[in-house]
Amino acid sequence: MPNYVFLLNTDKTPLDLIHPARARELQSKGKAKVFRQYPYVLILQERVQNPVTKLYSIKIDPGSKFTGFALQCGQDIVWRMELQHRGETIKAGMEQRAGFRRGRRSRNLRYRKKRLDRRKPEGWLAPSIRHRVLTVETWIKRLIRHCPVECIEMEQVRFDIQKLQHPEINGIEYQQGTLFGYEVREYLLQKWERKCAYCGTENVPLEIEHIYPKSKGGSDRVSNLTLACHACNQAKGDRDIRDFLLQKPSTLERILKQVKQPLKDAAAVNATRYAIVRMAKGLCDSVKCWTGGRTKYNRCSQGLEKAHSIDAACIGESGQSINLRTHQPLLVTCKGHGNRQARRVNASGFPAVKRAKDVFHHVSAGDIVKVSIDKDRKKVKAGIYTARVKTPNKNGCEVLINGNRISFSTMKNVHFVYRNDGYGYVFSDCEILLNTPKYSKISLPDAITANYQAVLARLSALEGAK
Ligand SMILES: [Zn+2]
Known part of the structure; x- marks a missing residue:
């Protein structure tokens, strides 16, 4: 469907x-x-007078590589999309440019005035991350233009680093294991790879452990916390870590090094999520934020498969019981708009080769066209295909069909469909999903059920308090 x-x-x-x-x-x-x-x-083509429409909510699950979108009306999920980001490509491009610049500048030795105040402005995001915010903004705007949207719901918190920086985890709240304690624990589990920091034991209950003991003035900050198995925790007691690991200098060095490293990925994901929420609030009056714990709970308890757009559909209270009316999400890939480089650089980084003209009969790279192929060519069978134009030049254009480049020297069999807007579009294979009309049931492990039931209650309290 x-x-x-x-x-x-x-x-x-x-x-x-x-x-x-x-x-x-x-x-x-x-x-x-x-x-x-x-x-x-x-x-x-004919006007409907005084139309009455239902209200829809856009649900978004922002991730580092993919962002899931879903449109919900009542219990029905009527539209789904998965947006694939290109952060890696942007990062690689920036690094290449930096390399060329470094090379040029160290070579030609001309004097450059020192540039002052190279600090980043507040709220600055790396280009690869900013692109995530901007592309999500584009798609929210498109949906709002084409659909009566009432509110935007999104997953904001995975690890709440802002709270982790100001931990109030001493005392009752921490010991009774509120959600906040839960988030700290999840964070530490990720950071220390679910192992005892001292002996490396896995798959045992781990206890939160102060590296510099509290009794000797160690803080409750997350940067002073690690995970240890019960035996190690008891053995260490309130001794100083240097004292405790006197016999194992390599372990001591590893722990002291790791403790200073923030969880980079989580930090980047969170920076993006906060920026996306801020941006969404400028587009829609009602923006609701939920936690990742609830999404996972909703998805697992309904036995739904993991997919980015299904995660998006399961966000929040309204994701508790959903009715998937579409099994074929639109798959969108961020392709960028190419570059504005007038000349390509040679191997030494100097501008040299003039750029080729990349238009053929008004069709340029990235446009979507419908082509008809009369007889089998390369690995592509005869038929009609919708595909993206790869490299047009004055002699013709190449069209990418199922990963094969097929070139056309005339426009006889090429029909323009859609102007390049920086995205590639594909629908997921409908057949596969239709053959399995019901998603395979994934049962929730007992431990998770027990844990999540408790967490869910805490989630409600925390989300209500916001
Ligand atoms: Zn241990």
């Missing part, structure tokens, strides 16, 4: 999403026309 279809009134105000069969009917009777290909939007 594919995604539902967006529908606009004649004045471009959004109406309710419609079933794909209804969309086909409207089109075949000439009552609606295609307004946009990706996402698929139809526009009515």
